[in-house]
Amino acid sequence: MPMKLILFIVPVILVGWIIGWLNVPGPWYESLAKPLFNPPNWVFAPVWTALYGVIGVAGWRSWEKSDNLGLRSLWILQLVLNYAWSPAFFGLENPRLALLVIGLLFMTILTFIMRARKSEKVSAALFLPYLAWVSFAAVLNFEIWRLN
Helix, strand or coil: CCHHHHHHHHHHHHHHHHHHHHCCCCHHHHHCCCCCCCCCHHHHHHHHHHHHHHHHHHHHHHHHCCCCHHHHHHHHHHHHHHHHHHHHHHHCCCHHHHHHHHHHHHHHHHHHHHHHHHHCHHHHHHHHHHHHHHHHHHHHHHHHHHHC
8 A cells, every 4th residue: 555545545544533532422422313224323333434534545645646736726625524523513512503514425426426527437437435424414514413
């Protein structure tokens, strides 16, 4: 595995873990009404770890295989929005703000995919499971906001 690839994957995963550790679901979250399709809490860490690995690979490819500054900017923006969601939802205990963040995240991921499919097809494909999970998370976020 090339060192540059590791330098993308490891920090993306580590920052995601740190943000998760700093924004652990607590009594507030446990007290919320949740939809029937809400997965158990233990599901989120492995799913996000895998997705962060994929995000890191797509970021590396955006730098190594493409000179598209717009694509690189979208990759950075989606990562910032991704990292902002947990502090908005769990840290600030604000599902409404988190819904705004995840909506922007969804649009950024979709835009990344649309742009990457022209110049970096592998990165576009790598982001499809990420888009699917964020879509599910957005619906879950919306339902938690709606029910509470």
